[in-house]
Amino acid sequence: xxxxxxxxxxxxxxxxxxxxxxxxxxxxxxxxxxxxxxxxxxxxxxxxxxxxxxxxxxxxxxxxxxxxxxxxxxxxxxxxxxxxxxxxxxxxxxxxxxxxxxxxxxxxxxxxxxxxxxxxxxxxxxxxxxxxxxxxxxxxxxxxxxxxxxxxxxxxxxxxxxxxxxxxxxxxxxxxxxxxxxxxxxxxxxxxxxxxxxxxxxxxxxxxxxxxxxxxxxxxxxxxxxxxxxxxxxxxxxxxxxxxxxxxxxxxxxxxxx
Amino acid sequence: xxxxxxxxxxxxxxxxxxxxxxxxxxxxxxxxxxxxxxxxxxxxxxxxxxxxxxxxxxxxxxxxxxxxxxxxxxxxxxxxxxxxxxxxxxxxxxxxxxxxxxxxxxxxxxxxxxxxxxxxxxxxxxxxxxxxxxxxxxxxxxxxxxxxxxxxxxxxxxxxxxxxxxxxxxxxxxxxxxxxxxxxxxxxxxxxxxxxxxxxxxxxxxxxxxxxxxxxxxxxxx
Numbered sequence: 001x002x003x004x005x006x007x008x009x010x011x012x013x014x015x016x017x018x019x020x021x022x023x024x025x026x027x028x029x030x031x032x033x034x035x036x037x038x039x040x041x042x043x044x045x046x047x048x049x050x051x052x053x054x055x056x057x058x059x060x061x062x063x064x065x066x067x068x069x070x071x072x073x074x075x076x077x078x079x080x081x082x083x084x085x086x087x088x089x090x091x092x093x094x095x096x097x098x099x100x101x102x103x104x105x106x107x108x109x110x111x112x113x114x115x116x117x118x119x120x121x122x123x124x125x126x127x128x129x130x131x132x133x134x135x136x137x138x139x140x141x142x143x144x145x146x147x148x149x150x151x152x153x154x155x156x157x158x159x160x161x162x163x164x165x166x167x168x169x170x171x172x173x174x175x176x177x178x179x180x181x182x183x184x185x186x187x188x189x190x191x192x193x194x195x196x197x198x199x200x201x202x203x204x205x206x207x208x209x210x211x212x213x214x215x216x217x218x219x220x221x222x223x224x225x226x227x228x229x230x231x232x233x234x235x236x237x238x239x240x241x242x243x244x245x246x247x248x249x250x251x252x253x254x255x256x257x258x
Numbered sequence: 259x260x261x262x263x264x265x266x267x268x269x270x271x272x273x274x275x276x277x278x279x280x281x282x283x284x285x286x287x288x289x290x291x292x293x294x295x296x297x298x299x300x301x302x303x304x305x306x307x308x309x310x311x312x313x314x315x316x317x318x319x320x321x322x323x324x325x326x327x328x329x330x331x332x333x334x335x336x337x338x339x340x341x342x343x344x345x346x347x348x349x350x351x352x353x354x355x356x357x358x359x360x361x362x363x364x365x366x367x368x369x370x371x372x373x374x375x376x377x378x379x380x381x382x383x384x385x386x387x388x389x390x391x392x393x394x395x396x397x398x399x400x401x402x403x404x405x406x407x408x409x410x411x412x413x414x415x416x417x418x419x420x421x422x423x424x425x426x427x428x429x430x431x432x433x434x435x436x437x438x439x440x441x442x443x444x445x446x447x448x449x450x451x452x453x454x455x456x457x458x459x460x461x462x463x464x465x466x467x468x469x470x471x472x473x474x475x476x477x478x479x480x
Contacts, residue, residue: 059443135343140426143443168343168425178317179425183326184342
């Protein structure tokens with residue numbers, strides 16, 4: 001009797017996903033936080049499929065997926081973490097030309113941002129050489145793709161050794177922006193997506209770091225292999241890569257892939 | 259193992275504990291012996307760091323101590339640099355963050371002392387300082403040890419405030435909990451396990467030493 005009720009319960013649990021559509025769970029890199037929510041709302045209106053995003057540093061999300069987090073799609077800020085999940089057999093890019101390579105959905109842009117009320121000159125490469133620059137905020141170069149790009153650019157400019165003692169390392173790109181916006185750091189190397197948010201746009205000014213100074217910040221997507229909603233995930237990926245959405249990405253500080 | 263971070267963590271916890279005890283003993287005595295009705299508000303205020311998530315507390319401190327507030331500007335002109343991203347900044351953050359852990363055991367300990375003893379001491383002419391240091395503190399020695407141990411350990415394990423306020427600068431603000439977090443985030447689980455094991459082992463040794471000292475000098479402890 002008891003066994004039968006357990007079986008019934010388990011049977012119902014299996015049926016539950018068929019009755020009500022569970023929302024797609026999207027693990028998204030922190031630089032997408034200002035960008036993704038309106039896009040997901042458009043996606044819901046166009047397809048009727050609900051999708052919810054969780055934002056964190058790409059490395060954190062990758063570790064969570066590695067340990068069984070119930071995500072369907074992973075939008076990283078780089079290609080390394082998605083590739084690592086593919087190699088571990090936990091994610092794939094099935095349905096695309098090469099199922100073992102993450103799908104590039106956008107490219108990131110690195111900017112130097114400072115508050116307008118700063119006593120230093122407005123952001124430019126010269127600001128990085130200014131002796132008055134006491135604290136420069138960067139995201140952690142060991143795991144944040146924008147942090148890696150920042151260190152690459154400083155190294156390329158031959159400024160890294162001189163600036164190293166003045167760097168303050170933030171957990172992710174949003175925190176790097178916070179360090180500067182709160183006035184504790186004089187300037188920061190952050191994402192253009194952050195610099196274009198209403199708050200930062202009102203409080204400060206940015207300078208786009210020339211693209212030849214750092215390797216491209218290619219942002220890769222992978223499907224978490226154990227998803228039960230593969231068809232819906234593909235719809236969302238197609239949506240993100242559509243011309244219309246890619247044009248919107250450009251307005252929010254990401255470079256379209258085509 | 260990052261010994262620089264280890265030494266920094268011990269230094270931070272020691273300095274924080276010393277400051278906290280110096281602050282919490284008079285504050286706890288005031289709360290227990292005082293008569294003003296404002297003391298309830300003061301006690302509530304002192305317990306507030308328990309409510310806020312550490313990263314949120316760290317964020318508020320970052321803003322409050324930053325050059326965009328009058329307090330922050332005052333401190334900056336005094337020290338010559340902003341408090342954030344410096345060891346002193348971490349000390350300030352840790353003292354606020356761990357204050358309830360120093361204060362609560364002391365308040366409980368002082369309150370448990372027979373009020374007849376306090377009244378007798380007062381009748382015999384003991385001033386407030388004498389009352390605290392010759393009566394309350396010796397009688398509540400166990401609470402003092404508990405306050406010190408809790409403050410120390412809470413600071414060693416502190417993470418959110420340091421993450422927000424520190425800026426991960428080796429030798430200045432990179433504590434063991436940050437190193438451990440970095441190792442986990444970088445998928446270096448073997449190193450993270452080593453760091454965690456050493457941290458736990460040393461904490462057990464330090465705690466055992468403190469408790470053993472408490473037993474010896476007290477004759478009867480706990």
